[in-house]
Amino acid sequence: MTDNPFHKLPHKDLISTARYTPDEIRAVFATAAELKARRDVHTGVLRNKRLAMIFEKDSLRTRFTFDIGIQDLGGSAVFMDHRDARIGSRENVCDVAKNLERWADIIVLRTFKHRVITEMAACCDIPVINGLSDFLHPCQALADFFTLTELWGDVRGKRVCFVGDGNNT
Numbered sequence: 001m002t003d004n005p006f007h008k009l010p011h012k013d014l015i016s017t018a019r020y021t022p023d024e025i026r027a028v029f030a031t032a033a034e035l036k037a038r039r040d041v042h043t044g045v046l047r048n049k050r051l052a053m054i055f056e057k058d059s060l061r062t063r064f065t066f067d068i069g070i071q072d073l074g075g076s077a078v079f080m081d082h083r084d085a086r087i088g089s090r091e092n093v094c095d096v097a098k099n100l101e102r103w104a105d106i107i108v109l110r111t112f113k114h115r116v117i118t119e120m121a122a123c124c125d126i127p128v129i130n131g132l133s134d135f136l137h138p139c140q141a142l143a144d145f146f147t148l149t150e151l152w153g154d155v156r157g158k159r160v161c162f163v164g165d166g167n168n169t
Helices: 022-037 061-072 093-103 114-123 138-152
Strands: 050-055 076-081 106-110 128-132
Touching: 022 138, 050 061, 050 093, 061 076, 061 106, 061 128, 093 106, 093 114, 106 114, 114 128, 128 138
Parallel strands: 050 076, 050 106, 106 128
Antiparallel strands: none
């Protein structure tokens, strides 16, 4: 097996793409391309790693792709929806974060309030990924632009028009 491609990722959390430089985004895309092109080589990269998914908002594509993605890399996923989580009402955000970091290796949050994601990331030492908030959807934005780079190569200077829900980018 080759080296773990995740060691090349530039930041602990993915809450927004705003803190990523163009070179860091290209590094993320290079990692994605490596994983996509050589799936057979990377099947155990996340062996014994657990992904905690807490989704207050319904999802098809985001949930499915994270669940399948971690399984393809040898890890496992645990899902909790809005009926069980109730972060901020039944459970304090930091309390949830501290518990999750004992049980999981990474957290994906899909929530109605962006501050829940930033607060959780500040409260725990494991990576937190924004799976969609009322403010941003960085995974979707990265996936869209990764697809465009696969189709066009360098996207600098290209014009793109987004049609859809404004916070789904």
